[in-house]
Amino acid sequence: MSFLPFEMNCQIFIRNFFYCIQRQLRNCNDIISATSAHSKVFKSGFLSDTFTSNHLINCYVRLQKINDARKLFDEMPAPNVVSWTSLMAGYVDAGQPQMALTLFREMYRSSVVPNDFTFATMINACSILADLQVGKTVHAHVEIFGFRSNLVVCSSLVDMYGKCNDVDEARRVFDLMSCRNVVSWTSMITAYAQNAQGHHALQIFREFSGLMLDRPNHFMLASVINACASLGRLVSGKVAHGTVIRRSHDSNDVVASALVDMYAKCGSVSYSEKVFRRIPNPSVISYTSMIVGAAKYGLGNTSLDLFEEMIDRRIKPNDITFVGILHACSHSGLVDEGLEHLKSMHVKHGIMPDAKHYTCVVDMLGRTGRLEEAYQLAKSIQVESDEGALLWGTLLSASRLHGRVDIAVEASKRLIESNQQVSGAYVTLSNAYALAGQWENVHSLRSEMKRTGVYKEPGCSWVEIKDSSYVFYAGDVVSCPQGNKLVGLLRELEERMKERGYVGGSIGLVFVDVEEEAKEEIVGLHSERLALAFGLINIPKGVTIRVMKNLRMCRDCHEAFKLISDIVERDFMVRDVNRFHHFEKGSCTCRDFW
DNA sequence: ATAGGGTTAG
Known part of the structure; x- marks a missing residue:
C-alpha cells in the first residue's frame, strides 16, 4: 500500500473540490442551488479566488439577480476583466445599460484593462440606449485598444450605429471588416431595414446570398421580411417566405410574426391570418401584429376577437397591443368599444394609458x-x-x-x-x-x-404589378395622358360612395397641393385613387394589383371600399404613405429580386 | 477556465 505525501493529497482534494464547485455553479438554474453553492464557496474560503467568484457572479446574472451579483462583486479582493465584464453584461440584461456604462468608467479608472468582450458589451449598452455620442467614444477606444478587426466587436458596432440611426457609419464599419459572418450581415441588413432603407437592406441580402458562404438563419430572415414589409413589396416578401419554409424556420414565432406583419402591410391580410393560425404558441407580439393587421383593413371586430382570444389564453397585452386595439376601434367606427378598452387598460390590465x-x-x-x-x-x-x-x-x-x-x-x-x-x-x-x-x-x-x-414634399404611393413597383406622386395625374378620364371616373366613384353614406377622408377627392391655385379643381390626386383608376383602365386580366396607402376606414368607408372592390373587381389594399417617405422619384421601379 | 454581437408588433 502506497501513500501519497500529505501535500499531494491536499492538492488532489482541492482540485476535486474546485471542479465539483464549478460544475455546480455552471448547472445552477435556481436561486436555491445558487445560494447553497455560494455558502459552500464561502465556507471553503474560495470566495477570494477570482475565478470561482466569477462563476458565481455569472450564476446570479443568469438568474437575473443583478443585485446579488453586484454585492458579490463589491466584496471581491481582486476583480479581473471577466468579473467586470460579467457584471456589465448582467446590468445590460437587467435593463440597466446606463449602469454598465458607469461600471466601464470605474473599470477604466482601476488598473484592469478592457478586452474585446468588454467592448462588445459596452457597445451593446450604447445600442440599447441609442446613445450615439457615447457609442462613438467607445468606438474610438476600440481603435486605440486594437480591436478594429474583431468580428464580434465590429458586428456590434454595425448594430449600434444602426440603432443610433447613423446608417452611413454602420456601412463604413461593415465595409472595413476583413471577415464577416451571418451576424455581421444581419446587423447591416437590420440597420438598413430599421432606417427606412429597405431597398438597401434587400440589396445587402442579395449580395450575401450571392456569396453562398453561409445560409441565412432566422435572425436574418426576420430582418429581410421586415424590409419587404416596409417597402410594401409582396413579391419579395413571398420569396423570403419561401426561403423561410425551405430553411425550416417557419416554426419560429419571431419569423412568423414578421410574416404576419409583412403580409398585412403588403395588402394580403388573408395570408397574415393563415401564417398567424399556424403559430403554435403566439406571443403577445404575434397577437399584436395580427390585431394591427386586421385593424388596417377595417376589420375592427376581428381585432377585438383576437384580443379576447389572447386574454383567454392568458397572454398579457402590453401598451402596443392597446395601440392596436384603439386603432382597430377607431378605423372601424367602434367608438363605445374603444372607450371601454381605454378604461379597462388600467383597471383590468394595469397599463397606464x-x-x-x-x-x-x-x-x-x-x-x-x-x-x-x-x-x-x-x-x-x-x-x-x-x-x-x-x-x-x-x-x-x-x-x-x-x-x-x-x-x-x-x-x-x-x-x-x-x-x-x-x-x-x-x-x-x-x-x-x-x-x-x-x-x-x-x-x-x-x-x-x-x-x-x-x-x-409630394405624397406618393405605388402599385406592385408582378415584380415591379410603379410609383405615383400627388399631382401626377395632370401629366398623365388619361388624366381627364381618371378624374371623371373618380368623381363618379365618389358620387356613388356618397350615396352609400361615405363622409369623406382618404378616398374622397381632396386638395393636395396648396402651391397650385386653390380653386375647385383637382390639382392632385391621392395615389390610391389614381391607382384605383389605373386598375380600371389598363391592367391586363389576371394580374393582381395592390395599392399601398393607408386607408383609414370608419364603418361607412368600409362599405364604400367594398363597393369599389365590386366595381373594379380586383383585390387591392392600402397602407400608410407617410411611413414611406424614403421613396424617391423615379427610383422605385425594381424588376430584380434575389 | 469564467464574460461578448444579429430578429418580430405602434
Missing part, C-alpha cells in the same frame, strides 16, 4: 364627428413635442374632415408650435379653409408658406 393611446382616442372621436370631445381630450394631455405633433396633427385632420375650421386653426397652431411636420400642418389647414370656402385665408396661408420657405 399614455399620449399615444389618447391620440388614438382623439382620432376615434374625431373621425365620428365628436370633435368637441376630441378637442377637450387633446387639450388635457401632457405631451412631448413629437407626441404633440402626432396628437394635434390627428385632431387637425379630423377637424378638416368635418369642416371645423375653428378647431383646425387651433390644432395647426399647436402643430406648428411643436416644430414638426410643419409643412403638413399648413397643407391640411389650407385644405380646411378651402373646404369652408375661406379662400382669403387659403391665399394668406400660402403667402405665409412662401415667406417662411415651407415646402411640402
Whole structure:
C-alpha cells in the first residue's frame, strides 16, 4: 500500500473540490442551488479566488439577480476583466445599460484593462440606449485598444450605429471588416431595414446570398421580411417566405410574426391570418401584429376577437397591443368599444394609458364627428413635442374632415408650435379653409408658406404589378395622358360612395397641393385613387394589383371600399404613405429580386 | 477556465 505525501493529497482534494464547485455553479438554474453553492464557496474560503467568484457572479446574472451579483462583486479582493465584464453584461440584461456604462468608467479608472468582450458589451449598452455620442467614444477606444478587426466587436458596432440611426457609419464599419459572418450581415441588413432603407437592406441580402458562404438563419430572415414589409413589396416578401419554409424556420414565432406583419402591410391580410393560425404558441407580439393587421383593413371586430382570444389564453397585452386595439376601434367606427378598452387598460390590465393611446382616442372621436370631445381630450394631455405633433396633427385632420375650421386653426397652431411636420400642418389647414370656402385665408396661408420657405414634399404611393413597383406622386395625374378620364371616373366613384353614406377622408377627392391655385379643381390626386383608376383602365386580366396607402376606414368607408372592390373587381389594399417617405422619384421601379 | 454581437408588433 502506497501513500501519497500529505501535500499531494491536499492538492488532489482541492482540485476535486474546485471542479465539483464549478460544475455546480455552471448547472445552477435556481436561486436555491445558487445560494447553497455560494455558502459552500464561502465556507471553503474560495470566495477570494477570482475565478470561482466569477462563476458565481455569472450564476446570479443568469438568474437575473443583478443585485446579488453586484454585492458579490463589491466584496471581491481582486476583480479581473471577466468579473467586470460579467457584471456589465448582467446590468445590460437587467435593463440597466446606463449602469454598465458607469461600471466601464470605474473599470477604466482601476488598473484592469478592457478586452474585446468588454467592448462588445459596452457597445451593446450604447445600442440599447441609442446613445450615439457615447457609442462613438467607445468606438474610438476600440481603435486605440486594437480591436478594429474583431468580428464580434465590429458586428456590434454595425448594430449600434444602426440603432443610433447613423446608417452611413454602420456601412463604413461593415465595409472595413476583413471577415464577416451571418451576424455581421444581419446587423447591416437590420440597420438598413430599421432606417427606412429597405431597398438597401434587400440589396445587402442579395449580395450575401450571392456569396453562398453561409445560409441565412432566422435572425436574418426576420430582418429581410421586415424590409419587404416596409417597402410594401409582396413579391419579395413571398420569396423570403419561401426561403423561410425551405430553411425550416417557419416554426419560429419571431419569423412568423414578421410574416404576419409583412403580409398585412403588403395588402394580403388573408395570408397574415393563415401564417398567424399556424403559430403554435403566439406571443403577445404575434397577437399584436395580427390585431394591427386586421385593424388596417377595417376589420375592427376581428381585432377585438383576437384580443379576447389572447386574454383567454392568458397572454398579457402590453401598451402596443392597446395601440392596436384603439386603432382597430377607431378605423372601424367602434367608438363605445374603444372607450371601454381605454378604461379597462388600467383597471383590468394595469397599463397606464399614455399620449399615444389618447391620440388614438382623439382620432376615434374625431373621425365620428365628436370633435368637441376630441378637442377637450387633446387639450388635457401632457405631451412631448413629437407626441404633440402626432396628437394635434390627428385632431387637425379630423377637424378638416368635418369642416371645423375653428378647431383646425387651433390644432395647426399647436402643430406648428411643436416644430414638426410643419409643412403638413399648413397643407391640411389650407385644405380646411378651402373646404369652408375661406379662400382669403387659403391665399394668406400660402403667402405665409412662401415667406417662411415651407415646402411640402409630394405624397406618393405605388402599385406592385408582378415584380415591379410603379410609383405615383400627388399631382401626377395632370401629366398623365388619361388624366381627364381618371378624374371623371373618380368623381363618379365618389358620387356613388356618397350615396352609400361615405363622409369623406382618404378616398374622397381632396386638395393636395396648396402651391397650385386653390380653386375647385383637382390639382392632385391621392395615389390610391389614381391607382384605383389605373386598375380600371389598363391592367391586363389576371394580374393582381395592390395599392399601398393607408386607408383609414370608419364603418361607412368600409362599405364604400367594398363597393369599389365590386366595381373594379380586383383585390387591392392600402397602407400608410407617410411611413414611406424614403421613396424617391423615379427610383422605385425594381424588376430584380434575389 | 469564467464574460461578448444579429430578429418580430405602434
